[in-house]
Amino acid sequence: MEEPGLIADAQARAETEATVREGESLQVEVVLQGWLRPDGQLWEAGKIVALKAPSVLPFDGAIRMAIQSLAFTQSSDGTRTTLHLVKPSALRRPFSNGSGTLAPDAFKTDPAPAQPD
Numbered sequence: 001m002e003e004p005g006l007i008a009d010a011q012a013r014a015e016t017e018a019t020v021r022e023g024e025s026l027q028v029e030v031v032l033q034g035w036l037r038p039d040g041q042l043w044e045a046g047k048i049v050a051l052k053a054p055s056v057l058p059f060d061g062a063i064r065m066a067i068q069s070l071a072f073t074q075s076s077d078g079t080r081t082t083l084h085l086v087k088p089s090a091l092r093r094p095f096s097n098g099s100g101t102l103a104p105d106a107f108k109t110d111p112a113p114a115q116p117d
Helices: 007-023
Strands: 027-033 048-051 063-075 078-086 109-114
Touching (some): 048 078
Antiparallel strands (some): 027 078
């Protein structure tokens, strides 16, 4: 713990750290054509997406991932969005006022799957 506190505070801090580290155990970088999601909105950090990548994931279907960070680029290769995806639990960080961790339902799910081009 970074400062003096109660044992319960230390336990909560340790549990949060374990959750975040587990969430960061799977990281994926996806490069998409264009800057917009299929619904016409810009991609946003903190959103939950369904990642479908049959050449990388050893199962059919999609896996829920969170956008930890992203970059919009434009070059002679075209307009692209690079998404840095992690498990949703990686985004659970303590509130700055010490009131606890961010609830899992605080994340909105983006129904559009992120698919590498």
